[in-house]
Amino acid sequence: MKRVSILAVTSLWLCGNAYAEKIDCKKASDQNSLNRCADLSYQAADKKLNETYGKLLAKVSPQGKPRLQKAERAWVAYRDAQCDFLSSSAGPYSAQPMIHSSCLSRLTQAQTRLLDEQLHCEEGDVGCGQQ
Numbered sequence: 250m251k252r253v254s255i256l257a258v259t260s261l262w263l264c265g266n267a268y269a270e271k272i273d274c275k276k277a278s279d280q281n282s283l284n285r286c287a288d289l290s291y292q293a294a295d296k297k298l299n300e301t302y303g304k305l306l307a308k309v310s311p312q313g314k315p316r317l318q319k320a321e322r323a324w325v326a327y328r329d330a331q332c333d334f335l336s337s338s339a340g341p342y343s344a345q346p347m348i349h350s351s352c353l354s355r356l357t358q359a360q361t362r363l364l365d366e367q368l369h370c371e372e373g374d375v376g377c378g379q380q
Contacts, residue, residue: 280343287350294357301364308368328356 274286302321309317332352336345370377 280347283344284346284350287347287354291350291354291357294354294361298357298361298364301361301368305364305368324360328353328360331356 272282272285272289274282274289277283277286306314306317332349335352336349338345367377
């Protein structure tokens with residue numbers, strides 16, 4: 250019985266991955282597709298944020314590293330709480346995952362721009378963090 254359950258879960262997971270690869274987000278019209286596309290957008294934004302953060306962390310002075318890490322942890326907590334609030338309602342609804350993922354994506358893209366500005370600031374810019 251346990252073996253059948255594992256096979257069923259694996260099959261569903263593989264079908265889900267195949268569906269994700271074939272989805273055309275420019276033509277998405279049903280709520281499941283819109284939810285998935287919003288999640289894919291967030292995943293891409295998060296990947297870019299992590300790349301930018303890693304580059305900035307490598308560039309920041311030893312004194313600035315713990316401050317940057319503290320700021321980023323606080324920002325992640327803020328982002329998650331803000332998006333939980335914005336996508337909350339009295340009960341679950343079909344667009345809730347899309348709204349939540351879209352919020353995460355928007356705030357993540359904004360943070361990436363901010364970190365990228367810090368990564369590319371001009372020498373002597375006193376407002377450019379611990380570099």
